[in-house]
Amino acid sequence: MFFRVIDKARLPDLVKGLATEYEVIAPIAKGEQFVYAAVTDPADMRLDYDTTLLPPKRFFFPSEETLMRFRVADNEVLDDEVYAAPRVLFGLHPCDINALLLMDNVFSGKYEDPYYLRRREQTLLIGISCTPSETCFCNVWDTNEVHWGFDVFLTDLGDRYFASCRTVKGAEILDRFVENRQVTDQDTTDFQSVVHGFKNSFKRVADTTQLPVLLDAKFDSPIWDEFGDRCLSCGACSMVCPTCYCFDVEDRLEPDQKSGVRVRTWDSCQFKEFAAVAHGQNFRESRASRVKYRYYHKQWGYLSKFERVLCVGCGRCARACPAGITPENVIAALQTGEVR
Amino acid sequence: MYWQLTSSGHLPDEYDVAVIEGAATTGEHIETLRKVRETAAVVIALGTCAVTGGIPALAGTLDYDARYGVVYGDGIAVARGRQVPVPVTSVIAVDYQVPGCPIDPAEFVKVLSRALMGLKDAIPVDPMCAICKTEENICFLDQGKACLGLVTRTGCGAKCVSLSRPCTGCRGLSPEANLPAARRVYADKGLDPAELDRLFDLYNAAREVVL
Secondary structure (H helix, E strand, O other): OEEEEEEHHHHHHHHHHHHOOOEEEEEEEEOOEEEEEEOOOHHHOOOOOOOOOOOHHHHOOOOEEEEEEEEOOOOOEEEOOOOOOOEEEEEEOHHHHHHHHHHHHHHOOOOOOHHHHHHHHOEEEEEEOOOOOOOOOHHHHOOOOOOOOOOEEEEEOOOEEEEEEOOHHHHHHHHHHOOOEOOOHHHHHHHHHHHHHHHOOOOOOOOOOOHHHHHHHOOOOOHHHHHHHHOOOOOHHHHHOOOOOOEEEEEEEOOOOOEEEEEEEEOOOOOHHHHEOHHHOEOOOOHHHHHHHHHHHHHHHHHHHHOOOOOOOOOHHHHHOOOOOOHHHHHHHHHHOOOO | OOOOOOOOOOOOOOEEEEEEEOOEEEHHHHHHHHHHHHHEEEEEEEOHHHHHOOHHHHHHOOOHHHHHHHHHOOOOOOOOOEEEEEOHHHOOOOOEEEOOOOOOHHHHHHHHHHHHHOOOOOOOOOEOHHHHHHOOOOOOHHHOOOOOOOOEEOOOOOHHHHOOOOOOOOOOEOOOOOHHHHHHHHHHOOOOHHHHHHHHHHHHOOOOOOO
């Protein structure tokens, strides 16, 4: 990794420069909340955002996408191109970059997903340091730090940014588009001070001691029935989760029934039909079992395969769940046996 | 195609597909529905009135005859055999449903295509919140405002909420809705839990009779 320092007042130059070659996606305000959207004017960006309604996963794995067009008569595939324009995601927090690394494990490896991976190749990631909000708990999973998976990471030092370049491409765009200078010892000292302050500013601390053991040992705990009684089975948690990757695939025929499209859409393990199979069998009939397996998979299933939990502590599900089912509540209930 | 409102021609004895709109409000309607069911290979209930009884079914929530008098006055000749409005789905079994007030024409085309291909109904069963989240809407409940999306059948793309209007439940109750939990959510958000049921009555007063 190598480093540069950018004067804060010069940052718009970087965005404007990038916009000449890339579609720039950055956080902007929506009411009192924030969303990622295409920006052309750097003044629209809100780098002081707490979190966004949806995570950046949709720029790689959209909520609905056409996988291919086909002809019915001979089953011929007419078009399965992945259309991915060059993009920059600007202003990602460490949790969301870490989340993409977790998604990469699923969409690459044994079963490569060309749609996801093509967009990933075509997208530069520029991270930015943050301040923990009321619902943030990335510190619990050590996802408050990120060491790879980005091109540039900007740490806010007040009047300037400490820019960590993880890729050659990242260093290139800085040198091409924005005035910058070499790092001094003072910059590094200030950087250390800022990141320590950040690490000590978290309000949420969940007790995750031996969580995988608790999940197995308390498999039949009545806490799951209580959460099941509360759950609306609405799937909001999955939609806003930066690491939920489940999808449904559907063939939709044109009204003339001569051709159609194969479409994939986000799915949720909280939906009744998620685990329904032929003959009416359903492996997750009850709400309680669906809530349980959501946590079971995130905190144990994925961990056993990829050595990381499938949660980055972004707090979006805690904000989105109308019924107040949060990872913090679930973990506390596993520890204490009581649902708060 | 036969459409009685636009033609006085003789109706056929058999139909491939019968598309029925509106709530049944007279004895004659009930007879017609039964006859259609016997003579049509496929029946599609179109629109909220046909699917859940819709707004007309509100008339049945209190003393129907007294209400009739309030609206039309006493001694006015009324439709023969009038009765409490009920959804088509409570009178006959239907093969496909297209809920919504108004309906989404694209959903109707999709259902019609399924009917023509002989595929079974694929009406979504889950509540609305998921699609509302994918639309990045700001939650009404979080602002302490009543919204019915948490119990209403999805499939409309959360259009109303995307246009800054709370969901009014026009697509009917989601079969997966957790009503006790939803009432608790209302209480947690500072709303009267009874308000959920009262608001839901607007399009779903006849929900007890839906087959």
